[in-house]
Amino acid sequence: MSVTTITPARTGFSANEYLTCLTGIVWREGLRFLHQRERFVSALVRPLVWLFIFAAGFRQVLGISIIPPYETYIPYEVYIAPGLMAMIQLFNGMQSSLSMVYDREMGNMRTLLVSPLPRWYLLFCKLLAGTAVSVLQVYAFLAVAWFWDITPPTLGYLTVLPALFLSGLMLGALGMLISSGIKQLENFAGVMNFVIFPMFFASSALYPLWRVEEGSPWLATLCEANPFTHAVELIRFALYGKMNWISLAVVGGCTVAFMVGAILAYDPSRGLVRRGPGGEA
């Protein structure tokens, strides 16, 4: 016997429903991260290699003068630590986007996108979840770096948190924007080479911009225009309890621009059409 009861559907969503959705997506991203231990290890090993090997080799070559936010001469390892923190977020942001391309191809994104909540909100939650994972990685890096005499002020561990979230969101949104233009997973590796390495090397992550300017003024201008430079500087200042307002404005502005662009450009049909939705078209 049929027991159909037609009740009017509710319209809109409560704040609680939005929050439940956000925590669910962050929780799932966290679980996936825990299950992918090799991802965590490689995320940690990459900056540590730079710190232990690259920085050790270059500390005798690259002397660092007194530049804000530092109030004294600092070893090279101390200088590049914020750059390596931002590097973790850059790789994580791109990797999250990579997983979105993969999920889109494999169909897992469908589960997310058939949720009744607005699509822009679902994508924002996905970005925030990826950022939360990258922040955990950064703190794990800082914990190991502490034994290498990278010891920012205790309060700096707290004041850097908002900067990490903002820069993580910017880099994640950039990754999502790039992934929106990618039709298939195989194309992503090529794009990574044209994004990650240029962004990282043409920034203040490894050397201060005044040194770059001495060698090549046009490269210094390019570095200045690179949003990643401002992410690095925002983190560097925040780690020492200070604020770089220009970097905050650039990172904040880029975060909004990349996020809006990514949400507008995101097309779930892209991965589906190539092999047809569900295998057919």
Next chain:
Amino acid sequence: MTMPSATIINQGDVAERREAGGVPALAIDGISHSYGTRRALDNVSFDVQPASFTALLGLNGAGKSTLFSLITRLFGVQNGRIGIFGHDIGRAPGEALRLLGVVFQPRTLDLDLSLAQNLLYHAALHGISRREARLRSEELLARIGLADRAGNKVRNLSGGQMRRLEIARALLHRPRLLLLDEATVGLDVKARADIVGHVRQLVTEQGIGVLWATHLFDEITPTDDLVVLHQGRVLAKGSATRVIAETGASDVNAAFARLTMQHSAARSSES
């Protein structure tokens, strides 16, 4: 574009039901969709009623999955209108999707999460509180006979168990319309029969409207509503019995063969 002469549209069925029963669970009106210059769906219209089992029959490439992608808002509607219990998927997607449960043809479970974690994640996406989600998950896992494996990773399940879990997941937010796209593909005979039986039970016991996309004739019974989709066009719709009778065939298989043959003949004469 004119319909080929072979098309059998039992418009009376739909009109009578709309007048008698009010809002259909799913209303597809004049949907067309193209991939570039290739037309995947051409003026597709049909209804699915609450508490009914509607089989969407078509070969691979007929446009079934495209239609599912449109109903679930994965693709934007290019032409026509899709309503779920009266909510337009384009204008009020939230209200429409809240009433919809869906099982896609490719597996969309997270293989590295446990059964319970997959269900809890889905519940969160629908804004269902953790406590309520746990209760519903336990109830659904018990109903599909997987309660004792709630903590196991999904990748350790068989194909049939994964499908049952996907159906349970699609029901977690208590939808009133369930879409299943080739849900039995790749399963053995017993698993197929179990899943079809389970879904039919949902129709009779819970009054859920079901749209069941398939290319397998033996999954359709004479009492089902039937929509025959071929090369993006609806060739026939109405009760399976009526479609069989009006084609003069002995069963669904033969009716389908006649319809598609007449359609091909009509198309070649058009060109």
